Amino acid sequence: MALTFRGGAHPPEGKALSEDKPLERLPLSKEIIIPLSQHIGKPANPLVKKGDEVKTGQVLAEADGFISAPVHSSVTGKVTKIAKGPTPSGYPKEAILIKPSEEEEKEFFDPLDPDSVEPEQIIERVQKAGLVGQGGAAFPTSVKLSPPKGKEIDWLIINGAECEPYLTRDYRMMIEEPDAVVAGLKLLMKAVGVKKGGVGIETNKPKAIEAMTEAVKNVENVEVYPLKTKYPQGAEKMLIKAITGKEVPPGKLPLDVGAVVQNVGTARAVYRAVKEGEPPYEVALTVTGGGIKEPKNLYVRVGTPIKDVIEFCGGLTDDAERVIVGGPMMGVAQYDLGAPVLKATSGILALTKKEAAKSAETPCLRCGKCVDVCPVNLLPTRLALLSRRERFEDAEDVGVMTCMECGTCVYVCPANIPLVHWIRLGKQEVAALQRKRRAAS
Ligand code: SF4
Ligand code: SF4
Structure with a gap:
C-alpha cells in the first residue's frame, strides 16, 4: 500500500498539460538579470562591475556569511548595470544585468x-x-x-x-x-x-x-x-x-x-x-496552465525574464488571467513579467479566467474543513482570526509558526477566506517579536 500522512487534500492535478513534454532548452535572452539574493539569508556581495566581461559559470558575487550563497553568471557577456530590478517575490532587489554575447565560454570548477x-x-x-x-x-x-x-x-x-x-x-x-x-x-x-x-x-x-x-x-x-x-x-x-x-x-x-x-x-x-564542476547556471521548470499556448518543460538560464520564457511557449492565451511563479497552491502571483527566473524557480503557471475564478469571501461557516485537512494539526481558522485581530502573541501560543503555508486549508475553505494571507502576516509579526525578545535577553 502507498504511504501517506494525516490530513491533506486532492486539488485537480493539471499535470496532463505538460507531463509528456520532454525537457528542452530555451534560447538565450537579449538581457539577463541576476539578483544577488536568490536564497534565504544575506544577499551575496558583487565581485564584478559595469563593463566587465564575464563567462558562463563565473562567480559574480560571493556569499556573505554561513546562511548565504554565491551567484554565478548564467551566460557569457558584458555587465551593463548593477541596480535594483524586479524579482518574482514582488520586492525589487539588487541585481547584475548582463548582455549576452554570441560566443559562449565556460568557467566551471575542476x-x-x-x-x-x-x-x-x-x-x-x-x-x-x-x-x-x-x-x-x-x-x-x-x-x-x-x-x-x-x-x-x-x-x-x-x-x-x-x-x-x-x-x-x-x-x-x-x-x-x-x-x-x-x-x-x-x-x-x-x-x-x-x-x-x-x-x-x-x-x-x-x-x-x-x-x-x-x-x-x-x-x-x-x-x-x-x-x-x-x-x-x-x-x-x-x-x-x-x-x-x-x-x-x-x-x-x-x-x-x-x-x-x-x-x-x-x-x-x-x-x-x-x-562537471558546473554551478547551477540553468534551472528546470514547467511552463503550463490553460493560459499558456504551448505548455513545456524547459531548462532555462537563471536570470531569463519570465516574459521571454512565456513567449517561447507561444505566449499567453486571450483568456489568460493570472501568471504565477511556482504552483497554484504555494506560488506567487506576478505583476511584472520582466522579473527573472531564479535558481529555485520550479514553474511558471498562467491560469485562465475560469481556472483563476474565486468566489467572494463570506464569513466563516464554522464547518471545520480547514482543521480536518491541516497536515500539521493546526486550527487555521483560529490562527487567521488572531492574526486579523493583531493578537500575535496568542497566535504564537496556538502554533502559528508551525504553519508551512501549504495552502491546503484555503483550497478546502467554502467561505473563500484567505487563511494563508492572514497566517503569513501573523508569522511575520511573531518572527519580529521573537527577534526583539532575543535582542533584549
Ligand atoms: S497553510 Fe498552514 S494552517 Fe493551512 S493547512 Fe497548511 S499548514 Fe495548516
Ligand atoms: S474551512 Fe473556512 S469556513 Fe470552514 S471553518 Fe475553516 S475558515 Fe471557516
Missing part, C-alpha cells in the same frame, strides 16, 4: 571523481557552486548538509513527490535522467554520512517510479517509496512521516529526527557540480 571524492569536498563544492534547495524556500544546500555536532542523521530522502498541481519538471527529470539523480543522492548520502537513502514518489507517476526503481536497483540501502497522491505529500515533514514513520515535532526540524530532505533537481545539480 571536475571531481564522484567515486573517490571526500565528504568535505562535496560540501565545499556545493557551497562554492551556490546550490540552493529547489523546493521553494531556496535554503543554501551546504547548510542542510552540515548538521550541528552531536546530531545523528540516518536518512537522506529525495523528494520526488512533486505534489504541487500542474508542475512536471521533477517528473521529467526522473524519467529522463534517473542515473544523474541517483548519483546525486549517493553524493548527498556520502556528504552527510548516512547509510539509508529513499526516494519518495507519488503513485500518479508510475513511469518515474519505474525509472527510479531501475536506477537504484544496484545501490545498497537505497529504495524508492511509492506515496499516496495527496497534497502536500512533498512537504518535508509529510515525506519524513510517510517514509520513516518519524514525526517532526512542532517547532523542530527534519535534522531533529535524523533526516535530511533534498529535491530531485538538487540531487542532479549536486552530481553535476561535482562531476
Whole structure:
C-alpha cells in the first residue's frame, strides 16, 4: 500500500498539460538579470562591475556569511548595470544585468571523481557552486548538509513527490535522467554520512517510479517509496512521516529526527557540480496552465525574464488571467513579467479566467474543513482570526509558526477566506517579536 500522512487534500492535478513534454532548452535572452539574493539569508556581495566581461559559470558575487550563497553568471557577456530590478517575490532587489554575447565560454570548477571524492569536498563544492534547495524556500544546500555536532542523521530522502498541481519538471527529470539523480543522492548520502537513502514518489507517476526503481536497483540501502497522491505529500515533514514513520515535532526540524530532505533537481545539480564542476547556471521548470499556448518543460538560464520564457511557449492565451511563479497552491502571483527566473524557480503557471475564478469571501461557516485537512494539526481558522485581530502573541501560543503555508486549508475553505494571507502576516509579526525578545535577553 502507498504511504501517506494525516490530513491533506486532492486539488485537480493539471499535470496532463505538460507531463509528456520532454525537457528542452530555451534560447538565450537579449538581457539577463541576476539578483544577488536568490536564497534565504544575506544577499551575496558583487565581485564584478559595469563593463566587465564575464563567462558562463563565473562567480559574480560571493556569499556573505554561513546562511548565504554565491551567484554565478548564467551566460557569457558584458555587465551593463548593477541596480535594483524586479524579482518574482514582488520586492525589487539588487541585481547584475548582463548582455549576452554570441560566443559562449565556460568557467566551471575542476571536475571531481564522484567515486573517490571526500565528504568535505562535496560540501565545499556545493557551497562554492551556490546550490540552493529547489523546493521553494531556496535554503543554501551546504547548510542542510552540515548538521550541528552531536546530531545523528540516518536518512537522506529525495523528494520526488512533486505534489504541487500542474508542475512536471521533477517528473521529467526522473524519467529522463534517473542515473544523474541517483548519483546525486549517493553524493548527498556520502556528504552527510548516512547509510539509508529513499526516494519518495507519488503513485500518479508510475513511469518515474519505474525509472527510479531501475536506477537504484544496484545501490545498497537505497529504495524508492511509492506515496499516496495527496497534497502536500512533498512537504518535508509529510515525506519524513510517510517514509520513516518519524514525526517532526512542532517547532523542530527534519535534522531533529535524523533526516535530511533534498529535491530531485538538487540531487542532479549536486552530481553535476561535482562531476562537471558546473554551478547551477540553468534551472528546470514547467511552463503550463490553460493560459499558456504551448505548455513545456524547459531548462532555462537563471536570470531569463519570465516574459521571454512565456513567449517561447507561444505566449499567453486571450483568456489568460493570472501568471504565477511556482504552483497554484504555494506560488506567487506576478505583476511584472520582466522579473527573472531564479535558481529555485520550479514553474511558471498562467491560469485562465475560469481556472483563476474565486468566489467572494463570506464569513466563516464554522464547518471545520480547514482543521480536518491541516497536515500539521493546526486550527487555521483560529490562527487567521488572531492574526486579523493583531493578537500575535496568542497566535504564537496556538502554533502559528508551525504553519508551512501549504495552502491546503484555503483550497478546502467554502467561505473563500484567505487563511494563508492572514497566517503569513501573523508569522511575520511573531518572527519580529521573537527577534526583539532575543535582542533584549
Ligand atoms: S494552517 Fe498552514 S499548514 Fe495548516 S493547512 Fe493551512 S497553510 Fe497548511
Ligand atoms: S474551512 Fe473556512 S469556513 Fe470552514 S471553518 Fe475553516 S475558515 Fe471557516
